Amino acid sequence: MPKLDISVEEEQKAFEAEIAAIEKQWASPRQAHLKRPYTAPTIAALRPSLPSNSTSSTKQALKLWSQLHTHNKSGTCELTFGTTDPIIVSQRAKSQQTVYVSGALCGFSEVAIPGMDHADYPWDTVPKVVSKVYKSQLWHSARQRQFRLRHPVSQRGELENWDYMAPIIADGDMGFGSLTSTMKMAAEFVEAGVAMIHIDDLAIGMKKFTVGQGRTVVPTSEYLGRLTAARMQFDVMGSETLLLCRCDTDHAEFITSVVDERDHEYVLGATEKGVQELKKWLKSAQAEGKDLRKVREEWKEKAGLKTFDEAVQGVAEKEEYGAYTAEVAKHKFLSLSARREIAVKTVKKDVFFDWELPRSAMGQYMFKSCVKAVVERALVAAPLGDVTWARMDSPVWKDIVEFHTEVRKVYPDRLFAFGYTGDYDYAKAGYSAEQVKTVHLDLAKMGIVWQVQPIWSLQGLNMVTEQFGKMWAEEGIAGYLRNVQGPALSQTPMADGFEKLSYCGGYLADAFFETVAGESIAEKGKADNFKRH
Numbered sequence: 001m002p003k004l005d006i007s008v009e010e011e012q013k014a015f016e017a018e019i020a021a022i023e024k025q026w027a028s029p030r031q032a033h034l035k036r037p038y039t040a041p042t043i044a045a046l047r048p049s050l051p052s053n054s055t056s057s058t059k060q061a062l063k064l065w066s067q068l069h070t071h072n073k074s075g076t077c078e079l080t081f082g083t084t085d086p087i088i089v090s091q092r093a094k095s096q097q098t099v100y101v102s103g104a105l106c107g108f109s110e111v112a113i114p115g116m117d118h119a120d121y122p123w124d125t126v127p128k129v130v131s132k133v134y135k136s137q138l139w140h141s142a143r144q145r146q147f148r149l150r151h152p153v154s155q156r157g158e159l160e161n162w163d164y165m166a167p168i169i170a171d172g173d174m175g176f177g178s179l180t181s182t183m184k185m186a187a188e189f190v191e192a193g194v195a196m197i198h199i200d201d202l203a204i205g206m207k208k209f210t211v212g213q214g215r216t217v218v219p220t221s222e223y224l225g226r227l228t229a230a231r232m233q234f235d236v237m238g239s240e241t242l243l244l245c246r247c248d249t250d251h252a253e254f255i256t257s258v259v260d261e262r263d264h265e266y267v268l269g270a271t272e273k274g275v276q277e278l279k280k281w282l283k284s285a286q287a288e289g290k291d292l293r294k295v296r297e298e299w300k301e302k303a304g305l306k307t308f309d310e311a312v313q314g315v316a317e318k319e320e321y322g323a324y325t326a327e328v329a330k331h332k333f334l335s336l337s338a339r340r341e342i343a344v345k346t347v348k349k350d351v352f353f354d355w356e357l358p359r360s361a362m363g364q365y366m367f368k369s370c371v372k373a374v375v376e377r378a379l380v381a382a383p384l385g386d387v388t389w390a391r392m393d394s395p396v397w398k399d400i401v402e403f404h405t406e407v408r409k410v411y412p413d414r415l416f417a418f419g420y421t422g423d424y425d426y427a428k429a430g431y432s433a434e435q436v437k438t439v440h441l442d443l444a445k446m447g448i449v450w451q452v453q454p455i456w457s458l459q460g461l462n463m464v465t466e467q468f469g470k471m472w473a474e475e476g477i478a479g480y481l482r483n484v485q486g487p488a489l490s491q492t493p494m495a496d497g498f499e500k501l502s503y504c505g506g507y508l509a510d511a512f513f514e515t516v517a518g519e520s521i522a523e524k525g526k527a528d529n530f531k532r533h
């Protein structure tokens with residue numbers, strides 16, 4: 001193998017030039033808000049000798065960044081929806097500025113074995129769908145351009161000119177395991193042309209349910225590690241790709257470990273002495289054929305499940321508890337042992353608290369979520385990413401306002417995303433019909449500039465397909481003419497897919513054949529002649 005023909009001095013000079021370029025990029029208005037736990041020389045030393053393929057992702061990310069800022073300035077928002085299908089992507093170019101590639105949808109339609117959204121598909125599933133979608137966008141933009149340029153300038157003003165290159169936002173779930181899988185996934189996304197990905201704090205394999213209960217999150221440090229891994233990969237590739245810090249702590253019921261003291265305030269423990277470990281309790285109940293959900297609830301009741309602060313409140317006099325909370329409030333984050341020390345100094349009675357007893361058979365600790373916990377995670381994550389999303393189980397307006405207001409107190413210009421998650425029940429969450437009409441605009445005023453209904457392709461397409469299938473089976477072509485073909489042909493311009501001239505792009509194939517045959521399309525003197533200007 002030949003050696004690299006470069007002197008040590010040249011190598012060092014190139015390294016220093018790379019460092020200077022990285023520092024310049026990091027200081028740019030687009031990136032100045034980001035804070036990395038690593039330096040430019042570290043990143044420069046991690047780069048291969050040829051630049052990575054990140055041009056498309058960078059271009060689309062900058063486009064998205066500018067769209068989101070424009071919305072932020074005007075108090076408006078982008079309302080988009082999820083799909084994985086290039087045909088659907090082509091139509092939304094007429095009304096949406098962005099495309100969302102949802103993991104849940106990929107799990108139903110882009111995998112060998114479909115299933116509920118447990119983010120249990122292979123780690124490169126969503127990047128592959130992004131690549132497919134991005135290539136379809138390129139194709140539509142090329143065929144539209146070719147169609148337009150076949151027409152003289154005088155006629156082009158009349159022709160369609162959609163922006164098919166809508167930036168793609170994609171679901172990176174929890175990063176799929178260790179930091180190296182998060183890096184590999186981030187790299188594949190960049191190469192696929194993605195504009196932004198979201199990474200969350202859910203435990204791998206526990207997206208929705210554990211033993212029939214709520215979701216499980218990872219410690220704050222692990223969440224930050226994932227975001228840092230994605231950010232580092234973008235930096236190694238020199239890309240501008242946006243990182244959306246999604247946080248799923250709202251209504252989470254478990255945390256995988258208590259290794260990070262920032263989480264200790266929210267971990268639940270037994271406060272009654274003498275209760276058996278929950279997992280042993282459940283095991284014997286199972287052997288007796290009892291209803292485990294009921295038995296678990298009974299155990300929680302018996303164990304007096306509380307956070308440590310609640311346990312202190314439970315045994316302290318009013319003034320003692322006041323002294324305890326006053327001392328705790330002096331610190332940003334406090335470990336359980338530090339809280340115990342404060343309790344010993346401020347409260348006469350012993351505080352019994354054991355967070356080992358409620359641990360699940362899989363080892364998870366029980367967690368008490370609240371808006372404050374979500375805000376804290378979002379705040380520590382913010383410097384690593386560009387946009388924040390607190391994924392909520394239910395659209396509780398009070399919580400939404402509190403979350404976004406608190407984050408904006410620290411980061412006044414923060415941009416946010418919001419998911420109209422599939423099964424939200426707005427009436428149950430207390431919204432009137434009037435409120436629902438303007439909710440997207442009310443959200444936009446809080447900086448929630450990117451709003452997505454992630455699973456339209458599941459809910460909406462299923463509904464439309466069911467209705468069409470029934471009609472087709474009953475009425476055949478007469479129903480098709482009435483409901484589909486008739487309206488499609490009579491609208492102006494006619495719906496895509498019916499006409500052969502523009503959308504289906506036969507002329508693009510003709511242009512390839514003509515070019516290969518050496519025919520100059522410009523000189524052929526066709527009616528729809530190709531013009532160079």
Ligand SMILES: C[C@](O)(C(=O)O)[C@H](CC(=O)O)C(=O)O
Pocket residue numbers: 082102103104105117171391419420421422423454455
């Ligand atoms: C956004 C989401 O991650 C998705 O995969 O589309 C899901 C969607 C849903 O459950 O409706 C999520 O919100 O977790």
